[in-house]
Amino acid sequence: MPKYWLMKSEPSCFSFDDLKQMPNKTEQWDGVRNYQARNFLRDEIKIGDGVLFYHSNCLEPSIVGLAKVVRDGYPDHTALDPRAKHFDPKSTDDKPLWFMVDVQYLCPLPKPLSRDDLRRHPLFAGMGVLRKGNRLSVQPVLAEEWQAVLAFSELADPL
DNA sequence: GCCAACGTTGGC
């Protein structure tokens, strides 16, 4: 059984459309520097899992599309590069501190699900992304929530 | 641009 995740990205930095433009429509989900999210990336997120792609810090924060995990967690090498934006001297080749997965574009939602949309439906009410002050950029999603996004969007399960 | 919420750092 696949698990499901919500991943945030600021569209001005890396949008769902940007993911579509990548070779194989696939990109490394690098740069995560939060321990809770790191643990998900390292231990729990597996090939075949579903991803809700969420645009944050923008005019209308929304779930905008579906993606899937195509590579299990592996060391985030951008932490090892002193010139990289998210360089972390505490991470080494021998003992990598930060991890990432590869994510592949699946399809956009016909209509993005805004926070208002999500709040309106009790099935979404418990989603972490709606909680005030929640800053976790990678968070688990319940199977029911994944299914509800599909139902709302009149999409067949792409996994 | 504001500001509340949060995670991390570092002095003690």
Added chain:
DNA sequence: GCCAACGTTGGC
């Protein structure tokens, strides 16, 4: 180990 200070996130 506590906790104040700080930097960042992210909705509004």
